[in-house]
Amino acid sequence: MFFHTMKYTLLNLLRDKGQVFWCVAFPLLLGTMFHFAFGGLGSGESFSAIPVAVVMQEESSELRSMFDSLSKPGEDQFLEVTYASAADARELLKAKEVYGIITADLPTVSDYRNAASIEDVSTYPLSLALSAEMTSDPLYQSILSVLVDRFNIEYSAIAQAAMKDPAKLPALLHTVSEEVSYIRHESLGAGSVDESLTYFFNLIAMTCLYAAMIGNTLAISNQANLSDLGARRNVSPVPRLLATLGDLTGALIFEFSSLLITIVYLTLVLKVDFGNHLGGVTLTCLCGCLAGLSLGFLVGCIGQFSKETKFGFLMAAIMICCFLSGLMIGNMRALVEDFCPLLNRINPAALISDALYSLVVYPSYTRFFTNIAGLLLLSALFCLGGLALVRRKKYASL
Structure with missing residues (x-):
C-alpha cells in the first residue's frame, strides 16, 4: 500500500x-x-589604456622611450600617450580627453656635472596635473599618481647614489629593476566564485x-x-x-x-x-x-x-x-x-x-x-x- x-x-x-x-x-x-x-x-572589468598628455620640457630620448614602451599597442598597453605642448595639454584635460597631464623635466648630464650638490638638481623630473572635474573614474587618476610617484622616488634614489657613491649604483639599479611580490596566490577551492x-x-x-x-x-x-x-x-x-x-x-x-x-x-x-x-x-x-x-x-x-x-x-x-x-x-x-x-x-x-x-x-x-x-x-x-x-x-x- x-x-x-x-x-x-x-x-x-x-x-x-x-x-x-x-x-x-x-x-x-x-x-x-x-x-x-x-x-x-x-567576469571582471577589462582594463583599458589610460589616456594621458605628456609635456616634454626638454627633449629626452630616455623618457620618450619609456612612454612609448608604456603606450605600445597590445594586451599589456598601459597608457595612451599624447605628446603636446603645455597649452594644448591643458585644453585636452579641460575637454576630458585625457585623465591627467604628465610634465617631464629630466636634468641633463651637464646639469649633474655643474651641480655642487644633489640639492642643486631636480630629483623629481615628473609632475602630474589632474582635473578636479573628472570624478567619474578616480581609479585611473590614482594609477597615474602612483606611476609618477614611483618613478620620481626611484629616480631620486639613483641620482643620489650616482653623485654620492657611484660604486653602489649597479647594486641599486638591480634592486630597483627587480619586482618583489609579497603576495602568494592560493586557491581556496576547486571552482571559481x-x-x-x-x-x-x-x-x-x-x-x-x-x-x-x-x-x-x-x-x-x-x-x-x-x-x-x-x-x-x-x-x-x-x-x-x-x-x-x-x-x-x-x-x-x-x-x-x-x-x-x-x-x-x-x-x-x-x-x-x-x-x-x-x-x-x-x-x-x-x-x-x-x-x-x-x-x-x-x-x-x-x-x-x-x-x-x-x-x-x-x-x-x-x-x-x-x-x-x-x-x-x-x-x-x-x-x-x-x-x-x-x-x-x-x-x-x-x-x-x-x-x-x-x-x-x-x-x-x-x-x-x-x-x-x-x-x-x-x-x-x-x-x-x-x-x-x-x-x-x-x-x-x-
Whole structure:
C-alpha cells in the first residue's frame, strides 16, 4: 500500500499543470533571467589604456622611450600617450580627453656635472596635473599618481647614489629593476566564485522550498475536515501513517526530479559553474527538497485554516527566507550573519545556499556538512511535528 500511494501521488503531481509550472518551468525561466541580468557580474572589468598628455620640457630620448614602451599597442598597453605642448595639454584635460597631464623635466648630464650638490638638481623630473572635474573614474587618476610617484622616488634614489657613491649604483639599479611580490596566490577551492553565483544558489534554494506547497496540499488532503479526499482516506482501512509516508515519498521524488532538471539546465545550457562537486550539489538539493516538503506538511497540519490561508502564509514565509538568504540582495546572508547569525542557522534557504557556496569556495567539507546537518535536523523536526498532529486528529463523524 505504501508503494501504491507513492505511485498515485507521483502521477497526480505530474498531471497537475500548476505544480509542473512552479516546480519545473518557473525555475528555468527565472534562471534564464538571472543569466542575462547577472551573468557578467563576476567576469571582471577589462582594463583599458589610460589616456594621458605628456609635456616634454626638454627633449629626452630616455623618457620618450619609456612612454612609448608604456603606450605600445597590445594586451599589456598601459597608457595612451599624447605628446603636446603645455597649452594644448591643458585644453585636452579641460575637454576630458585625457585623465591627467604628465610634465617631464629630466636634468641633463651637464646639469649633474655643474651641480655642487644633489640639492642643486631636480630629483623629481615628473609632475602630474589632474582635473578636479573628472570624478567619474578616480581609479585611473590614482594609477597615474602612483606611476609618477614611483618613478620620481626611484629616480631620486639613483641620482643620489650616482653623485654620492657611484660604486653602489649597479647594486641599486638591480634592486630597483627587480619586482618583489609579497603576495602568494592560493586557491581556496576547486571552482571559481563570482557574485552572480549567489543568485543561482538562492534560485535553487527557492525551488527547494517550493516543495512546501506540495507538502501543504498533501497535509490538507489527509484531513477530513478540510477536503473530501481527506474524508475518504480517513474511513479507509489503510493505516494513516503508511499513507502519509507514501504521499511524502512520492512528492519528494517529484520535487527532487524537477530540481535535477533545473540543475542540468543551469549547468549545461547556461554554463553556471557549480564546481566539481556534483555529488555534494545533488545531496544539497535532496536535503533542501526534504526540508521544504516537511515545512509545508507541518504548516498544512496546523489548525483548521483554509487551504488558501495556509498557501498565503507559506508563500510569504518562503519569500522572507529567500530574501534573507540573498535572492533579492546578493550579500544579505552575510549581513544577517553579522547582526543575527541565529537566523542563518534556522533559515532553510540560507542553509541551502551556504552549502552550495561552501562546496565551491572551501577545500574542506566541514561547513558543507554542518549545513546539511542543519537541513536534516529541520526536516526531522517538521516531519515529526506534522506526523504527530495528523495522528492525534479524530473526527466525531464523517
